[in-house]
C-alpha cells in the first residue's frame with residue numbers, strides 16, 4: 001500500500017482523520033490539546049459508551065460521554081466560563 005492516504009490522528013487508538021495538520025490531530029483531540037495542553041488528557045473516549053450521559057437523551061456519545069448536541073452546548077459553556085474568568 002502506498003503511503004498517500006489521508007493521515008490519521010496521531011493519538012493512539014484514534015482513527016479519525018487529521019483536521020489540524022500542524023499537530024497531526026483530529027478535531028476532537030485538537031480541542032483536548034487546546035484545553036489541557038495534551039490531547040490524551042481529560043479521559044479517553046469511550047466509543048462503547050451506550051448513550052449520551054445527559055439524562056433522558058438517547059443520542060450517540062460523541063465526546064465526554066455526551067452526544068454531539070450536548071457536547072457542543074457543554075463546549076460553549078466552557079468557553080463562556082473561561083472568557084468570564086479572564
Ligand SMILES: [Zn+2]
Pocket residue numbers: 009010011014015016025026027028029
Ligand atoms: Zn484523534
Ligand SMILES: [Zn+2]
Pocket residue numbers: 052053054057058059066067068069070
Ligand atoms: Zn445528548
